[in-house]
Amino acid sequence: MNQNHTLLDSVPRKTLSKEVADRIIQLLVSGNLKRGDKLPPEMELIKMLSVSRPVLREAMSSLESLGIIHRKTRDGTYFSEKIGSQPYFNMLSLVMDDLPTIIEARMALELGLIALAAEKITQNELEHLYQTIEAISKHPGNYSEIDKEFHRIIAFSVHNPVLDSMIDSLLVAFDQMSKNIEVRERNVAVEHHTAIYEALERRSPPEAFSKMYEHLDYVRKKILKESRKG
Structure with missing residues (x-):
């Protein structure tokens, strides 16, 4: 088993989902993605971040509640154009x-x-x-x-x-x-x-x-x- 994956598995899920949310935000901070850009599909993010689907979804829900991302039906998830209040x-x-x-x-x-x-x-x-x-x-x-x-x-x-x-x-x-x-x-x-x-x-x-x-x-x-x- 991948050593990094083992270490991630040992981290409490709440803490891990926050870490995943921070890493998704880094896609913006690093300039890899910009405001309004579409995020990679769920399976691609799971592989990229080496996390389980439940942890990723928890992180995405957290980001959505903060207005950082928004979901479009049948179209995927996007970074928001504006900062939410x-x-x-x-x-x-x-x-x-x-x-x-x-x-x-x-x-x-x-x-x-x-x-x-x-x-x-x-x-x-x-x-x-x-x-x-x-x-x-x-x-x-x-x-x-x-x-x-x-x-x-x-x-x-x-x-x-x-x-x-x-x-x-x-x-x-x-x-x-x-x-x-x-x-x-x-x-x-x-x-x-x-x-x-x-x-x-x-x-x-x-x-x-x-x-x-x-x-x-x-x-x-x-x-x-x-x-x-x-």
Whole structure:
């Protein structure tokens, strides 16, 4: 019997399937295959990786759940074109009850995005952004969905496939924070959003960063103060 095969057989199946998943990912990292490419057939992978069919299938299921691969009926398995958001959702789910951590994660991501958005945002996106500010100013009740749209437009204006996969997690963090806001201050939101919009319109990354930090820091302090009351 092949010595390598004997060593693999001695490794617990869960550990082995993870190792196999890592080796499949290496096909991408090494450049042997690219995004959107079709993976070799199952039997070929079994021989290439010296593993059993159950272990390979377990590894493939794991990769599929992470959005790294996807299966096409009667056509085979392909590496995904885009990075999926599932890994970020998985990480976020572990800290959903830790509000300060959620807030800091959102701030870190959004402050990076706003600086890039100042360079990349289009005129059409700026117009859409301004419409959300007007909508908030006229909304009689809870405007959280419009507020979220304001931040979503900025995030997606960067048009970066790596960051795109994180943005859904950013919006989950937004919702988690919104649930902890008891009293909304429409005038403050409009003032902050307008300052951010004007910095983006001037195409000034430092100013956009500064105005977004002021806004998110204000929200952070407000939420943490309200959560301590509970």
